[in-house]
């Protein structure tokens with residue numbers, strides 16, 4: 001039993017855009033101010049591995065305004081000033097613990113860092129990006145406590161729902177680990193954003209469609225989609241250098257179809273927060289690829305329309 005048409009809250013986009021949700025529930029705009037709080041991750045410090053996931057180079061998406069200081073208030077002040085200039089109509093700023101795995105430290109250290117960010121007068125909440133295997137119950141309990149008074153968004157790097165793909169990119173955890181973390185976080189009332197990366201070696205349209213059914217069953221509040229880009233300084237870049245063309249990158253059409261395939265199985269309540277990566281051209285091995293951010297929402301709506309579908313149309317279909 002599926003819906004016959006897109007729900008009204010999609011505003012004719014055929015998917016539930018995060019910005020529309022923000023406008024409706026908070027008024028104005030919410031911007032995330034990226035932070036580098038000095039974390040590392042277990043896939044880099046030797047606990048699970050060294051060298052990181054095959055696609056990862058955090059420097060590629062760390063804003064330049066973070067260079068030079070680790071002091072959180074200084075980073076927040078610079079980031080807010082930058083965003084006030086660029087995005088008018090912003091009503092709230094979230095401190096975005098973005099670089100590396102931002103729950104990978106002792107609880108006391110985490111509490112101090114989160115409290116420091118929340119004490120900045122311009123900040124009304126936190127967005128915290130992390131791996132699913134860095135979310136012990138004690139950390140989730142603390143985040144749930146913070147969420148009583150602040151907007152707290154927990155962004156969990158799932159990347160792929162296929163264990164072979166996760167192993168191939170040396171992720172160091174499987175999909176079951178993501179399911180477990182998401183369920184434990186959601187049981188505490190936390191808002192969870194899934195971070196997905198499409199186009200990793202070994203991923204296929206069929207594996208994405210299988211994964212979509214699994215994602216659709218999870219208690220997600222939001223989702224972010226990214227297309228694989230080969231970023232300088234990564235294992236994939238080394239592989240590309242050894243054998244140019246050895247990694248098949250998704251065309252725009254393929255990428256949009258994979259997003260559509262996924263959205264069809266997600267509930268219509270899941271906010272679509274991001275539609276693509278925007279690694280600076282100088283950081284990419286193929287600089288001509290990837291500069292499509294502004295066009296993606298319209299292109300996705302057009303693709304959903306051309307396929308006669310919308311987010312949630314198949315939600316609840318058995319696998």
Ligand code: SF4
Nearest residue numbers: 041043052053056100
């Ligand atoms: S993607 Fe995340 S988990 Fe993987 S190496 Fe980079 S920081 Fe670590």
